[in-house]
Structure formats: C-alpha cells, structure tokens
Amino acid sequence: MTRTRTLDLAVIAGDGIGPEVTAEALRVLRAAVGDEATVTQTDYPLGATHYLATGEILGDETLEKLAQHDAILLGAVGGDPRDPKLAGGIIERGLLLKLRFAFDHHVNLRPTRILPGVTSPLADPGDVDFVVVREGTEGPYVGNGGALRVGTPHEIANETSVNTAFGVERVVRFAFAQAAARRGRLTLVHKTNVLVHAGGLWQRIVTAVAAEHPEVSVDYLHVDAATIFMVTDPARFDVIVTDNLFGDILTDLAAAIGGGIGLAASGNLNPSGDFPSMFEPVHGSAPDIAGQQKADPTAAILSVALLLEQSGLGEAAARVTRAVEADLAARGATPRSTAEIGAAIAEAAAA
C-alpha cells in the first residue's frame, strides 16, 4: 500500500511511569498504522527530572517547536510532591497547564466504558459508556489569585475561577455535538446553588444551545449529586459537560468505576486545528510504582486510539481499540509487565 499521508508526532514521555507507558503506546501506534501513514517522532525531554537537571520547564523556543507538530503524545509529568524544588505545582502549572493553555486545548475529552473482562468496583454497573467534556482552559485553573499575610494566622488565599461566555459556549457546543452523535443525552454538572455567577453563565448557555438541538435531551446535576449517580447509576450518563476542576475530579472517579486509572484515556483537543491537540492518560507519573514495569500502559494506548481518530486515521484507531478490548477480555490473574501488555496489544493491533 502507498503511504498517502504523514503523522508528525511530538512525544513528551515525562516522569515516573510516563516513559514506560509511552514506549508501549508508541509501539502500538506504529503497529496499528503500518503502511497507512509515515510516522515521524520528535522526543522532547520535558518534565520534573529534566527541570531538576537543566532548570528548563518549557521555554518559548520549545513551545514554538511543539506547535509545528500534528499532535502531541504525553506520558505523565510531575515528580515527588515532597521535593521542595518542585513546590507550588511548578511542573504541573509551568508545563502541563502551560501546554493546554498555549495550544488552546479548550476541550478535554475523557471517555469511560466498562469493557468486557474488566472488573469494576461496582457490583452491577450496567452498560456504562459516557464521555466527560471537561473545559480545559478556564475555571479555577487559570492561576487568577493570590495570597495576603502568607504564613500568618491571618492569611487570606484567593483562587478565582474565570468563566467567559466565549469559553463556556464553545465547549458546550462541542458537548452538544458529541451528544447528538452519540445517544442524545447531555448532563451539565456544576454547582449552580452556590457558585451562582459561574453556574448561572453555564446554565444560561446550555439552555440557549439546547434550543438549537431538539434531538438532545438535557439534564442538570449539582456536582456533589453527580458523584452519587456516577457510583449508583453510571449508565444514565451519555455526555457530561462541566468546568475544569469539576471535570478533573469527576474523571478520576469515572476512571475508578471504569476499572481503574490504568485504563483511562484523554485528549486535550484544539478543535480548530490551529495548534496540535495533546493526548495523555488521565493518570499521573505514579512515583510509587515507577521504574518497576508495573504500570498498566492501557490508558496511554487508548490515548493513542484517540490521537489516531482525531488525526483522521480512524481505521488504525479502531484496530487499537479492538486490540485493547481483546486483551482486556483475555486478561487473567497472572500479572504482566508494562512491556508484556504493550507487546500483546501491538501484535493484535498490527495493520
């Protein structure tokens, strides 16, 4: 077959288990793409380890280089939270969030399914298949705040959530389009009974956009109640749209009910294509199991499926998903190393 297209990847393997799971994700990606595209890869050695060794977090020059790629695959970044040199979320804010903000990743897409063979902590979860559309560039994540009288008994710490009509409307429109293409159900999750300014804006925009989508039924849940239903009746959800912080918390819960954080994938999307989208497992660098080949690479591999889908390589994406499903269905009690899982899935995904 002729290679009709190219896929130029930036890879940030990062810290902890990041390099271990990313190696397997790339192995699967290359196997699944086969001759359908020429894959090129540039590795960017960014993260806590790189920062401690060089002092670089993410310079403008590196950001400009990253912007030239078709897509970014990220493993995980972040070091030991007890290390004073990494205090203040210097890597999380200065690298991960900087990438999401600079590349306008306003849609953070996080799907959950309970696949056959996977043990959910829920006894009878039903047919669970939903996506969380988490806003990615606003909310309490913007770093809008400050502290007074730090370290005194009179300290005041502010962290102000920013919600713009522009930012909310574009992510809500994306979520409605997702719902229309799926089972036609959208749930707004917020806390409109307390966060009245932000909540009011989200609610009004959802109501306005709903008028353009009579085929989508709209529901609302306060975030605290949403955590109840995610455990007692997760099959009720199709598309959840929510703000940056609620989405962060809900998607770790979603990962847990979906069989574990080692299975949860995500895409930080720039739907306009002005900048590369970035794909990463929902999990972090897991310092507790790093370097031991104990990490499950499935979340990183499913993130590759999202990357391929969003890059127009839908058949390769489907091969990855099918290979993961087959691997999960066949998983026994015998533990396998990160590389063993990757190799098995790569073999099954080969084009």
Ligand SMILES: NC(=O)c1ccc[n+]([C@@H]2O[C@H](COP(=O)([O-])OP(=O)(O)OC[C@H]3O[C@@H](n4cnc5c(N)ncnc54)[C@H](O)[C@@H]3O)[C@@H](O)[C@H]2O)c1
């Ligand atoms: N996208 C990212 O890069 C990202 C996301 C979350 C956290 N972090 C950072 O990672 C570091 C550790 O954070 P944390 O401990 O809160 O969360 P974590 O997701 O790294 O780990 C939480 C728990 O899940 C387990 N776990 C995570 N991934 C796993 C996998 N693939 N297979 C098996 N078990 C897995 C870990 O061993 C740990 O017990 C921090 O520095 C944090 O800021 C980075």
Ligand SMILES: CC(C)[C@H](C(=O)O)[C@@H](O)C(=O)O
């Ligand atoms: C590491 C952190 C900044 C990040 C977030 O809060 O978005 C992570 O928890 C995630 O879910 O991707």
Ligand SMILES: [Mg+2]
């Ligand atoms: Mg998180």
